[in-house]
Amino acid sequence: MSTSPTAVLRAELRDDTADVATPTPRLSWRVEGAPDAWLQADAEITDGRQTVTIEGRDSVLVAWPFAPLEPGETREVAVRVSATTGALTEWSVPRTVRAAFLAPGEWVAQPIGLSEPDRDAQPFEARTSFTIDRAVASALLFWTALGVAEPAVNGAPVSDDVLAPGWTAYRDRLVHESVDVTALVRPGENVLSATVAGAWYTEKYGFFTFTDRLYGTQPSFLAQLRVTYADGAVETLAATGAGWEAAGDGPVVDSGVYPGEHQDLRRSATRWTPARVGAAAKPGFNTVPVPEARIAPPVRRIETLPVSAVIDTPSGGRILDFGQNLVGRLRVRVRGEAGRRVTIRHAEVLEDGELGIRPLRNAAATATFDLSGGDDVLESRFSFYGFRYAEITGADIDPSAVEAVVLHTDMTRTGWFAASDPLIERLHENVVWGMRGNFLSIPTDCPQRDERLGWTGDIQVFTPTASFLYDCDGFLTSWLRDLAHEQRHTADGSVPLVIPAALPSFGGGGPVAAWGDAATVVPTVLHERFGDAGVLADQYDSMRAWVESVLTDAGDSGLWAGRMQLGDWLDPAAPPDKPGQAKVSSDIVATAYLARSLQQVADAARLLGRHDDAARYDVLAARSRDAFTAEYVTPAGRMMSDAPTAYALALEFDLVREPRVRAGLAARLADLVREGGYRIGTGFVGTPLVTDALTDGGHLDAAERLLTQAECPSWLYPVTMGATTVWERWDSMLPDGSINPGEMTSFNHYALGAVADWLHRVVAGLAPAEPAYRALRIAPHPLASLAHASARHITPYGEASVGWVRDGDEIVVTATVPANTTAVVELAGREPFEVGSGAHEWRMPHVAASDRPQLPGLDASLADVIDDPRAYRALLDTLAEIDPERAESVRAETHWGRGRTVSTALMFTPPPVLAAVDAAIRTATA
Incomplete structure (x- = not known):
């Protein structure tokens, strides 16, 4: 019995809620269960009031076709799609769309906090009462914090979010939560309350002993309740300000991102006084921006892991091993006498059989609990830790009463990879776990030490991988808004090294190549992978400001040279204490990025209809490419800086376009990789590019050897050392099991895991040929050392997959192409051809490696x-x-x-x- 295809509808950028942050949310839909070669002819969309027909194939981020939503309004939206054959789907299951924003001027809540705190960054509780005197149709709580908070209505938590509302560029942007609390309010008197801590707002930023609070000395809470009554009247209740009271003697004694958290479970708030009204802000942050509705998913508890092993230490202690380096905290069930102190210390690795805490630097990363005397559940509320190992002292706790709670932004998983080599599969899994741990409110560099910052260079190289593994469009779009805000505070339009900008400027200020280029690269990738032209439009001024800042700094030659740069950061040849001393000249890195960013701005301008800008930046990009070639490339295809990253940049950024010279560059790159023993010779900049440059240049065998190398430095060396996340350094742990002596060593950094994008696109062969995978590129590159490999990705159009397996003297390639898309297929021995949607299978010859001769x-x-x-x-x-x-x-x-x-x-x-x-x-x- 055949069934009709069905349409599945989505509004704007989130799957986890009905809430939308705009009156005109874009709509996307995919068709499931469609026959082969299915293409959309048009779509009908209804909101229950009006039905609109959208002509053509567009089905991703389609403009809202109805009257804008009013604040608090809810509509039920459905779609029905017609195929080019005339077949019609059923109406989709209606999608609830709820306006989670307020009207201009409707936000009235003021920051509140402790009026007479005992110390900086003191957690507090706040409360007020309000009365409901008639039937309620809906009650929406809008709240935010300068810090983080857990609100409750009548003692019940309003959501399961944690560390909300997260970290933003506080002087310009606050995000408010929008929570439906209709089920929690009741007739008569009600209580709205919250527990609040400073987290990122009151943290001390900086390095070594040079740290200070940047934003404020005390946390604050802001909230208001929007009640719509059954008679249609709308009222704002319980807005923070006069009439609220606060207490600083609750169970959360102290809390910070870096120090950890202290709870005294014997305590409950009793010393209530009128709340402070106004932000306890540092100079420059006194004005509190009007909060905007959330566009990214919040942080949540995603899963729990049990103890996998118990380790007795040489010092006589006991360490719990959770088998996975993760980000989150422990949950411990314990009973003990009142006042007994239980302390939890965390570490990513062991050294000499004890917790390896030196890499934490100034971060204590310690959770402390004073027991109540009853049955207690111990879990930090406003701090988080990066760890695989934990040591609990102060009580004899059964390991079965302990679990690790995994935290990260609650994005939808969309990408998977498999291969016959378990080391490569573990490498890919390490990349996934590294992303999970560092996509917590913002994209951080690492989650454990006294840093945890939004380093722009890391996410710039990792965005393609991230966009395959998880639906991170909303997450990164939100972060880009902060980038644009922070960029406006620089004198020259350059981009700070970290977003939010929590660190002093680098080298006296000015643009930094590969880091500031996040302003152009990240929006470009989001458009390529998600079809999100809106983010290009929103970020275009930021993109242009970035390249203009570089042009001003660089002068008129087309080169960007002679400036202080971070370069190919963490080249394995660099000394442990000087990670910027790479083999490649930083001038080559800078000019290469200038040329690429200029071209990306030109392409964005063309897409947005800014044709004068497109023409100007096309010319400037060509000028920088020509200058790069004239300055750094010989006619024979050698780079003046004879390092793998130099060749990879020239090839993958398309800076050299003459085929003969490109072939020479690729051949020399392959020679360099061989001469280095097929061990990694690149840092943050070159590593995401080198395997692609080798493959595109006809040296897949060299790329394979580089991937499968297990000696240090290599991608697989950490795997052989037991790593379960990607390391910051190729040798964060030395072969003898000791920790790298450098001051900067992390065991959870995703940047060097950007090679996973090559595994997806090239080894398995699944890549976008048009934005959002409207057209796929199926081009598998079977590696001689693998028996099979496959990739699966939930594109905006539906699930796509490509896999290959060896079958005698042939390789069998299978693929799934989603409805309303096509694919260009490139197989060895055949001219490229196009196919429509559906399941496909092809065979191509397997060219066996020739026997090697005896060596003399x-x-x-x-x-x-x-x-x-x-x-x-x-x-x-x-x-x-x-x-x-x-x-x-x-x-x-x-x-x-x-x-x-x-x-x-x-x-x-x-x-x-x-x-x-x-x-x-x-x-x-x-």
Whole structure:
């Protein structure tokens, strides 16, 4: 029995709520269960009052076709879609759309807090009462905080959100929550209350001993209740201001993002006094902006993990291992005498069998609880920790009474990857966990030490990966609003290194390449992956201001050179204490990014109909590309800075366009990767690009060896060391199990995990050919070391997938193309062709690797040895049996070039050892 296709409707950017933050929310829909090659001819949309027909294929972020929503208004919207064949879907299940915003001038709530606090950043409770004297149709609570809060109505929490409303650019932007509390209010007297802590608002920012509160000294709470009565009347009740009272002696004694939290469960608020009215703000932050409705999902408790192992420490302690580096906090069930103090310390790794807390720097990351004397559930409320391991002291607690609560912004998972190699699968899973832990209110660099900041460079390189793994359009759009606000406070239109701008300017101020380029790159990727032209329109002034700031700084040559830059940050060749000392010149990085950002602004201008701007920035982009080539590229295809990142930038940013020169650049990049022993030679800038540059240049085998390398530095080295998230440094933990001696070491940083985008697009072969995957590009690149690989992604049009598996002398490729999309398919041995929606299968020949010849021992080329794993292992294993230190020296320091023989790497080696190596290589490759 056949069933009709069905349409599924979505409003604006969130799946987790009916709330919308705009009177004209854009609508998207997908069609499920459609026959093959299904394309939309038109769609009918109804809001119960009016039905509108949308002609054509558009079905992603379509403009609201009805009269704008009024504040508090709710409508039921449905869609019915016609195919080009004339077939018609049923009406979709109605989607509730609720206006979660207030009218201009309707926000009246004022900041309130403790009138006479005992100390800075003191948590408090606040309350007021209000009366309901007639039947209520709806009651919406609008609230925000300078800090974080947990409101309640009549003692019941209004939601399950945590750390709300999150962190924004406080001097310009506050986000308010909109919560339907109709079920919580009752006739007669009601109580609206909240527990409030400072969190990001009162935290001290900076490094080493140079830290200070940036925004304010005390947290504040703002709220108002919008009640619509059954008779149609609307009233604002319980607005914060005069009439509220506050108390500072509740169970939450102290709380901070970096220090952690202290709760005394014996306490309850008793010393109520009239609340302070007004923000306890630092100079420059005295004006509180009118809050705007939330567009991103909030942070929530996503899942819990049990204790996976209990470890006895050399010092006599006991550490709980949760088997996964995560972000959140513990939940502990315990009973003990009143006043007994239970302390929880957190760490990502162990060192010498104890908690490895040195990487936390100034962050105490400690939760402390004074027990009530009854049955207690211990869980921090306004702080969070990055950890895999925890040590609980002060009480003998059964591990079965402990669980880890995972926190992050509650985005919908949309992307998956699988492969036959368990190390690669674990690498991908580490990328996912790294994103989860660092997408908490804002996109942070790390979640554990005294930082946790919105570093622009990290998210700039990671946005393509993030956009595949999770529906993060609303999350990043919200963050970009903060970026634009903070950018306006710079004298030259440059972008601060972190957003919100919680740190002093870098190097005296001015633009910083690859970090400030988040202003252009992130909106561009959101349009490419989600079809969101709205974010380009909203951010266009920011994008343009960024490139204009760079043009002013750079001058008229087209180059951006001679300035202080972060460059290819954390190149593995850089000393531990000088992470910016990369092999590639920072001038090459800066000019490359200038050229790309100018082109991205030109493309955005063209899309938005700003044709004069498009023409201007096209010319400027071409000027920088030409200047880059003239200054840094030889006619033979060599970079003046002979480092992998230089070649990857020139190729992947399309800075060099002459085919012969590009081929030379790609060949030299492959040689450099080989000469480095197929170990990573790139930092934050080059790492997301190098595998693509190799693949596009015809050197897939080199990209594969780079991916599958397990020696340090490599993507898989941390996996072999037990990592469950991506590390900040390639060697955050050294092979002997000790922590990298550098001051800056994190075990949960997603930036170097940006290679996952290459796994999705290239190895599996699933990529967008048009914005939002309206057209797919199916182009799998089977790796010789894999038996199969696949990727699955929920696009705005529906689920798409590509997978391949070896079958004898063929490779079987399968794909699913969503309804209302098409795909361009590129398979080895065939010209590209186009297919429509539906399930597909193709076969392509499997070209087996040719047998390698026997190598001539000491006379073998070092390039041939590194390219033949048998010879490589024979060389190192033979040396290790005789002289382990020499073996490590050869492994780490050898230049594996074509024109060098094994004997050149073994100068001054005793003849018996040379003979043993010679025989081992010949035997292994016979």
